[in-house]
Amino acid sequence: MTAQAQSISRKQTLGSSGLLSWIMTVDHKRIGILYLVSAFIFFIIGGLEALLMRIQLAKPDNTFLGADTYNQVFTMHGTTMIFLVVMPLAAGFGNYLVPLLIGARDMAFPKLNALSYWTYLFGGIFMYSSFVYGGAPNDGWFSYAPLTEKMYSPTHGMDFWVMGILLLGLATTIGSINFIVTIIQLRAPGMSLTKLPLFVWTTFVTSFLAVFSLPSLTTAILLLLLDRQLGAHFYNTAQGGSALLWQHLFWFFGHPEVYILILPAMGIVSMVIPVFSSKPLFGYAAIVFSTIAIGFLGFTVWAHHMFATGMPTVSLLFFSADSFLIGVPTGVKIFAWLGTMWRGKLRFMSPMLFAIGFVALFLIGGLDGIHLAVVPVDWQITDSYYVVAHIHYVLFGGAIFGIFSGIYFWFPKMTGRILNEALGKWHFWIMFIGMNLVFMPMHVLGLEGMPRRIYTYGPGRGWEIWNYVETIGAFLIATSILIFIVNFFITILKAPQNDPDPWDGFTLEWTTSSPPPDYNFAEIPSVRSRRPLWDNKHPDLADWKKEEA
Amino acid sequence: MTSSSVTHPAARVSTGRIALWITLTTESVFFVTLLVAYAALRDEADWSLPHTFTRLLIPAVNTTILLVSAFMAGSAVRAVRHNDQTGLRNSLLRALLLGLVFVAGQVFEFNHAGLSIDDQAFGGVFFTLMGFHAVHVLAGVVFLALNLMRTNLGDFTSTHYEAVDLGVWFWYYVTLVWFVLFAALYLL
Numbered sequence: 144m145t146a147q148a149q150s151i152s153r154k155q156t157l158g159s160s161g162l163l164s165w166i167m168t169v170d171h172k173r174i175g176i177l178y179l180v181s182a183f184i185f186f187i188i189g190g191l192e193a194l195l196m197r198i199q200l201a202k203p204d205n206t207f208l209g210a211d212t213y214n215q216v217f218t219m220h221g222t223t224m225i226f227l228v229v230m231p232l233a234a235g236f237g238n239y240l241v242p243l244l245i246g247a248r249d250m251a252f253p254k255l256n257a258l259s260y261w262t263y264l265f266g267g268i269f270m271y272s273s274f275v276y277g278g279a280p281n282d283g284w285f286s287y288a289p290l291t292e293k294m295y296s297p298t299h300g301m302d303f304w305v306m307g308i309l310l311l312g313l314a315t316t317i318g319s320i321n322f323i324v325t326i327i328q329l330r331a332p333g334m335s336l337t338k339l340p341l342f343v344w345t346t347f348v349t350s351f352l353a354v355f356s357l358p359s360l361t362t363a364i365l366l367l368l369l370d371r372q373l374g375a376h377f378y379n380t381a382q383g384g385s386a387l388l389w390q391h392l393f394w395f396f397g398h399p400e401v402y403i404l405i406l407p408a409m410g411i412v413s414m415v416i417p418v419f420s421s422k423p424l425f426g427y428a429a430i431v432f433s434t435i436a437i438g439f440l441g442f443t444v445w446a447h448h449m450f451a452t453g454m455p456t457v458s459l460l461f462f463s464a465d466s467f468l469i470g471v472p473t474g475v476k477i478f479a480w481l482g483t484m485w486r487g488k489l490r491f492m493s494p495m496l497f498a499i500g501f502v503a504l505f506l507i508g509g510l511d512g513i514h515l516a517v518v519p520v521d522w523q524i525t526d527s528y529y530v531v532a533h534i535h536y537v538l539f540g541g542a543i544f545g546i547f548s549g550i551y552f553w554f555p556k557m558t559g560r561i562l563n564e565a566l567g568k569w570h571f572w573i574m575f576i577g578m579n580l581v582f583m584p585m586h587v588l589g590l591e592g593m594p595r596r597i598y599t600y601g602p603g604r605g606w607e608i609w610n611y612v613e614t615i616g617a618f619l620i621a622t623s624i625l626i627f628i629v630n631f632f633i634t635i636l637k638a639p640q641n642d643p644d645p646w647d648g649f650t651l652e653w654t655t656s657s658p659p660p661d662y663n664f665a666e667i668p669s670v671r672s673r674r675p676l677w678d679n680k681h682p683d684l685a686d687w688k689k690e691e692a
Numbered sequence: 693m694t695s696s697s698v699t700h701p702a703a704r705v706s707t708g709r710i711a712l713w714i715t716l717t718t719e720s721v722f723f724v725t726l727l728v729a730y731a732a733l734r735d736e737a738d739w740s741l742p743h744t745f746t747r748l749l750i751p752a753v754n755t756t757i758l759l760v761s762a763f764m765a766g767s768a769v770r771a772v773r774h775n776d777q778t779g780l781r782n783s784l785l786r787a788l789l790l791g792l793v794f795v796a797g798q799v800f801e802f803n804h805a806g807l808s809i810d811d812q813a814f815g816g817v818f819f820t821l822m823g824f825h826a827v828h829v830l831a832g833v834v835f836l837a838l839n840l841m842r843t844n845l846g847d848f849t850s851t852h853y854e855a856v857d858l859g860v861w862f863w864y865y866v867t868l869v870w871f872v873l874f875a876a877l878y879l880l
Contacts, residue, residue: 251707320714328707354714358722362729366820375809375816377729383739383813388732392725 169253170661174260175239176557179550181264182231188271189223190624192216197581197617200610203602213598214281215300219271221284222304225404226311227267229542233407234263234318236549237346239557241322243652243659244340246331246668251324259317266310273303280304283596285397286367288378288389293371302371305364312357319350326350331651333670340650340673341424344431345410348438349403355442356399363392387452394445402441404538405505406434408545409476412498415548416480418646419495420487423674423686426479433472440469450521459518466516473509477502493567494646497548500575504540508533511586526596529589535582547574547627552646559639559657566630574623580616584609649674712858716865719828723869726824727876730817739814750804751878754797755870758829761790762867765836765860775850781843784856787863788836791829798826821873825866832866835859 165173195216199208208216238256242249250256273279280300282291291301326347330339339347367389369375376382378389417424424430446454446462454462480502489495511533515521524530547570555561588609593600600606644653651668652659653676672678672686764787771779802822809819839859842848848856 252711316718320711320718323714324707324711327710354718355721358718359725361722362725366729366816369809369816369820373809375820376813377733377816379813383733383736384816385733385736385813388729391732392729395725 169249169257171238171242171250171253171256172557172659172663174256175235175237177260178231178235178238178263181260181267182228182235185223185227185231185267187624189220189228190621192220192223194617194621196220197614199598200600201614202611203600203607205599208598210598211278211281214283214596215274215279217596218280218283218286218300218304222270222280222308223267224538225284225400226308227263227270229404229538229546230311230315231263232546233346233349233404233542234259234315236342236407236411236546236553237318237322240553240652241325241343241346242329243556243655243663244343244650245326245329245334246651246664246670247325247329248663248667250321251328252321255317255321259314259321262310262314262317266307266314269310270303270307273300273307276303285393286389287393288367288370288386289380291367291371291389292378302368305368305371308364309361312361315353316357319353322346322350323354331668331670337428338670338673341413341427341430342407342410345406345413345434348434349406352399352403352406352438352441356396356403359392360396360400363389363396366392387449390449390452391445394448395442397448398445399438399441401537402437404542405545406437408501408542408549409434411545411549411552412480412501413476414650415494415498415552416483418552418648419490419492419498420484421490421647422483422487423649423677424479425482425485426475427673429475430479433475436472437469440465440472444469447516447521450518451525463516463518467513470509470513470516477506477509492551492646493562493564493571494548494552496568496571497544497551500571501541501544501548504536504544504575504578508536508538508540511536524589526594527589528585528593528595531595532582532585532589535578535585539582540578544574547571553652554634555640555642555645556652556655556657556659558635559641560634560637561640561642561645562634563630566626566633570623570626570630573619573626577616577619577621577623580619581613582616584612644676649677651675654679706854708854708858709861712861716862719865723821723824723872726817726821727872730821730876733813733817739812748878750797750801751874754794754801755874757790757794757797758867758870761787761794762864764790765863768839769853769857769860772848772853772856773850777843777846777848780848780856781840784836784840784843788833788840791833791836791863795826795829795833798822798829818877821877825869825873828866828869832859832863835862 165177168174168177195208196213199205199213238250238260241247270280276299278298278300280286280303281298282296282301282304286301286304290296326339326343366375366377370377370379370384376384378384378386380386413424413430444462444466446458447466450459450462480498484499491499511529515524515530515533551562551567588606591605593604593606600610639657641657643655643657645657646653651664651670654668655663668675674686678685678687764783768780768783768787771777771783802819805818807815807818809815836859839848839856842855
């Protein structure tokens with residue numbers, strides 16, 4: 144009781160504006176916004192790195208970037224987009240939305256929440272400071288041993304990478320524990336697990352994935368640090384170590400990580416599509432179970448990243464078959480989203496466009512993944528641009544489109560202002576076209592044998608035209624992001640409309656004012672179905688009547 | 693952390709306890725991964741420490757110290773349940789001091805194991821597993837020390853002692869991990 148009174152009075156004395164109030168905040172909504180803004184700034188940095196690479200590759204024998212700079216740029220691009228952009232963007236949405244969606248006033252541990260944000264920010268800045276201190280990490284985002292050993296990577300870049308990833312892993316672990324405890328403990332009365340909004344489900348499963356997979360990465364990089372700094376020999380084959388050990392440890396984290404990146408976006412899309420189809424989500428249970436299935440299966444497929452390392456046939460068969468299997472729950476979700484749109488009253492506004500873009504592009508990326516799970520095919524195209532096409536269809540076409548869907552959808556809740564719809568449509572179409580121009584030709588380049596991570600290539604291999612097209616596409620994506628930034632500033636400078644429910648939404652966050660008050664809910668809501676706000680608006684047609692019937 | 697103030701009244705298991713369980717889960721994955729790395733490396737080159745009586749003397753003494761310490765920690769919970777403040781204080785203090793003796797014993801062992809971290813891969817495995825365990829013991833000591841401070845401030849009663857409970861659970865966990873490591877590194 145006294146603690147509550149204290150925290151309320153602290154909020155009042157700090158006021159609701161000013162820089163200090165943002166630094167001192169333990170409010171989940173503000174921490175969520177801090178996450179989103181920081182991650183978006185890193186997104187721009189990572190995007191500029193991508194542009195540098197595309198300029199370098201636009202024509203053969205280009206000398207725009209040197210080999211070493213190119214290595215640093217692609218390593219930081221991958222590391223940034225995965226650890227500093229997509230994961231924290233998902234954490235930002237999670238922080239902002241989970242308490243609102245489950246009818247709680249804050250996360251279970253508000254101070255730990257602030258700790259995890261500041262640890263993340265420090266980790267990101269720390270990693271980027273390597274550019275000033277003798278060169279950034281340059282061994283790729285998965286940093287294979289023994290290339291990363293002191294002998295082969297003598298600069299401090301790898302040490303910055305290891306320490307940075309340790310901090311980011313710590314931030315994610317703290318955040319994940321907080322999410323799990325919050326979702327278990329703080330749900331509003333009546334909100335059983337079968338009534339949990341889909342985004343909360345995916346955050347829940349994602350958090351478990353992080354808790355179970357990150358220690359493997361932590362182990363891998365700690366051993367690397369000991370090798371580099373104290374002369375241990377974990378990855379040194381000559382002294383009884385094993386270079387392959389790194390790949391196992393890394394991918395035991397790395398594959399669940401793929402789902403850590405994509406599941407929150409799937410959650411966002413599963414919230415957006417029903418609202419803009421004016422229908423309840425089709426196949427709620429199927430989506431939940433396939434999310435859980437993906438969570439489990441995600442831990443059993445890691446060695447499909449290692450087909451080319453010379454594994455026994457039985458392992459190849461197991462990991463290949465298992466990777467096909469994980470396509471099944473993903474396919475179930477695609478059909479559930481299509482089923483939701485089927486015969487719905489569709490409204491093609493920006494959030495919906497990005498959600499549909501997500502479904503289409505993620506499908507392509509998923510099918511690419513199935514190609515790569517075929518062992519003989521993988522032997523041909525592994526480490527080629529085909530793999531680059533695959534990861535960008537799932538992570539850019541998938542995760543980033545899903546996240547933009549969420550940004551357009553919840554921006555009115557966070558700021559009280561709706562983003563300009565015309566600019567939103569321009570953003571979507573230019574990004575969609577640009578995205579396909581960049582990444583579709585990478586399939587061709589991969590099949591034609593262009594290896595990933597080369598800083599230049601000779602003329603006359605038939606690679607010029609596709610590389611040139613890709614560079615044009617990259618600038619289209621940059622243009623679309625610029626349109627979004629303009630849209631953001633135009634909107635944020637206007638007077639707010641403060642419409643609590645601009646999209647005719649279904650879930651609890653739309654019952655609060657826009658933006659919601661510090662305490663979220665004056666009275667903790669009580670829930671009887673998966674669409675509590677729909678029930679309030681349409682008492683005669685309430686979902687719980689059907690569910691109980 | 694005022695977790696109790698936001699806990700839903702209907703929740704049966706306390707928020708702090710769930711958080712501790714998940715933390716220990718992620719810690720366990722960490723130790724298991726290290727042990728798997730150990731097993732994988734050992735598969736490639738067979739090494740182990742000599743199984744002589746003198747070789748096992750220090751680790752055996754250390755094991756006993758940690759075990760007694762865990763019993764002391766357990767009696768702290770029994771004491772606070774009966775609102776026995778003196779018993780609580782003494783038990784926490786004893787558990788904590790024995791923990792520090794254990795760490796000192798480990799440092800002694802590190803200096804007399806005849807190994808260094810750059811001795812083939814095994815040196816690395818030995819010091820990494822032992823070192824991280826020792827760090828966890830020190831974290832447990834801090835946890836117990838914080839509880840001791842709060843005991844002196846009169847924070848705990850027979851109905852309000854969650855932090856004591858959680859600290860002792862962490863201490864049990866550290867002891868359990870030690871037994872696994874002892875078996876893996878000295879007895880195999």
